[in-house]
Amino acid sequence: MDTDEFWKSAEQHVVRYGATFVPRVIKRASGSYVYDEDGSAILDFTSGQMSSVLGHSHPDVVATVSTAVATLDHLFSGMLSEPVVEVSAKLAATLPASLNKVLLLTTGAESNEAAIKMAKLYTGRYEVVSFDRSWHGMTSGAASATFSAGRRGYGPPMPGNLTLPTPNAYRSPFRHSDGSYDWRSELEYGFAIVDAQSSGSLAACLVEPILSSGGIIEPPPGYLARLKELCTERGMLLVVDEAQTGVGRTGTMYAFERDGIVPDLLTLSKTLGAGLPVAAVVTSDEIESVCHERGFLFFTTHVSDPLAAAVALTVLTVVERDGLVDRTARLGRHLGTRLTALKERHEQVGDVRGRGLLQGIELVTDKVGKAPAEDLGARVTAECLRRGLHMNIVQLPGMGGIFRIAPPLTIAEAELDAGLDILDDAIAACLH
Numbered sequence: 001m002d003t004d005e006f007w008k009s010a011e012q013h014v015v016r017y018g019a020t021f022v023p024r025v026i027k028r029a030s031g032s033y034v035y036d037e038d039g040s041a042i043l044d045f046t047s048g049q050m051s052s053v054l055g056h057s058h059p060d061v062v063a064t065v066s067t068a069v070a071t072l073d074h075l076f077s078g079m080l081s082e083p084v085v086e087v088s089a090k091l092a093a094t095l096p097a098s099l100n101k102v103l104l105l106t107t108g109a110e111s112n113e114a115a116i117k118m119a120k121l122y123t124g125r126y127e128v129v130s131f132d133r134s135w136h137g138m139t140s141g142a143a144s145a146t147f148s149a150g151r152r153g154y155g156p157p158m159p160g161n162l163t164l165p166t167p168n169a170y171r172s173p174f175r176h177s178d179g180s181y182d183w184r185s186e187l188e189y190g191f192a193i194v195d196a197q198s199s200g201s202l203a204a205c206l207v208e209p210i211l212s213s214g215g216i217i218e219p220p221p222g223y224l225a226r227l228k229e230l231c232t233e234r235g236m237l238l239v240v241d242e243a244q245t246g247v248g249r250t251g252t253m254y255a256f257e258r259d260g261i262v263p264d265l266l267t268l269s270k271t272l273g274a275g276l277p278v279a280a281v282v283t284s285d286e287i288e289s290v291c292h293e294r295g296f297l298f299f300t301t302h303v304s305d306p307l308a309a310a311v312a313l314t315v316l317t318v319v320e321r322d323g324l325v326d327r328t329a330r331l332g333r334h335l336g337t338r339l340t341a342l343k344e345r346h347e348q349v350g351d352v353r354g355r356g357l358l359q360g361i362e363l364v365t366d367k368v369g370k371a372p373a374e375d376l377g378a379r380v381t382a383e384c385l386r387r388g389l390h391m392n393i394v395q396l397p398g399m400g401g402i403f404r405i406a407p408p409l410t411i412a413e414a415e416l417d418a419g420l421d422i423l424d425d426a427i428a429a430c431l432h
């Protein structure tokens with residue numbers, strides 16, 4: 001099929017499900033690159049959809065999938081197999097002792113759906129609190145807890161979904177007298193509003209430890225610890241959604257480790273499958289057993305699939321074997337230094353944030369006014385693509401000036417630098 005035919009046929013037959021399509025036909029993907037119809041290499045600074053932590057077509061994953069498909073692919077959902085039990089034990093070994101029960105699923109939304117259901121069943125309550133820039137997925141329960149997009153036009157969301165202000169140090173109106181960010185007041189204020197709106201049935205708080213779709217918003221150190229206290233005071237469970245941050249992405253195995261907290265429920269997805277559809281909910285014996293006694297039901301077609309389990313097992317093994325968490329911390333420091341240099345060089349780079357290999361820059365019209373430079377974001381994205389770099393701009397209204405940088409954890413330092421050089425040149429080219 002030639003390129004014109006491809007796009008004509010796409011227009012005729014493919015449902016448009018969100019952002020506009022990248023104007024290239026991708027033919028193959030390998031390592032840190034994807035390759036288009038002309039064979040041009042495009043550096044993948046988004047790890048696919050923020051998932052391919054081992055790059056594309058990692059040899060260990062290829063071997064695992066090939067073997068699993070040939071020997072033990074998919075089973076009746078009531079059958080358990082060795083890969084499922086092994087990956088559950090391996091995941092538990094990477095986590096604090098209380099997080100030792102694993103439900104193996106397929107997508108991020110699904111894992112949040114299951115976690116929300118467990119929180120409701122365990123607490124006997126129904127209200128779920130999340131950030132007002134959150135993204136937890138497209139299924140009904142997860143979408144009801146998603147406030148950054150997609151709320152209009154689909155009828156009533158689930159009853160009982162409430163918000164906390166997103167802890168955005170760059171833009172929050174909550175300030176100390178010296179101008180620094182007063183996150184404590186903002187968080188206490190947020191809970192006062194939650195309490196005022198609550199019908200007395202607070203079940204859970206569901207949060208990303210770094211909001212990604214919300215614009216790479218990193219809650220300040222100590223924030224999650226205080227959040228956990230506020231949840232405990234109210235008898236709510238804390239559900240941490242590490243779809244994007246789990247499995248080493250931020251330079252620790254899990255992002256919640258930075259704040260020394262232990263979630264009641266942890267959801268993992270994108271990075272756990274390194275680009276293949278694998279997700280998990282991890283919780284405690286106590287929560288699992290109460291839910292089981294109360295008839296917890298989450299019997300899906302692909303629950304406990306051996307192929308998905310084998311992939312996750314390989315991902316965890318490679319991350320550990322190749323020291324990718326420490327490597328990510330080191331590369332993340334390098335990335336942060338280079339992005340900070342970009343900020344110093346360009347008046348339109350207003351903020352740099354995130355950690356490890358999940359960082360972002362916010363483009364503004366100028367550093368004082370901080371007006372979002374959405375137009376510039378779109379132009380820089382196109383210019384980067386022309387120069388061989390795929391950048392992800394947040395494609396949500398009012399947030400079009402925020403780039404999310406999340407390359408594979410396996411990216412070579414030279415590749416990372418090459419991508420940053422392209423970004424730097426693209427910004428300069430769009431400004432002059």
Ligand SMILES: Cc1ncc(COP(=O)(O)O)c(C=O)c1O
Binds near residue numbers: 109212241243270
């Ligand atoms: C933090 C977070 N949670 C959940 C999801 C939903 O995952 P999925 O698209 O696999 O359902 C996403 C997807 O972007 C995400 O970023």
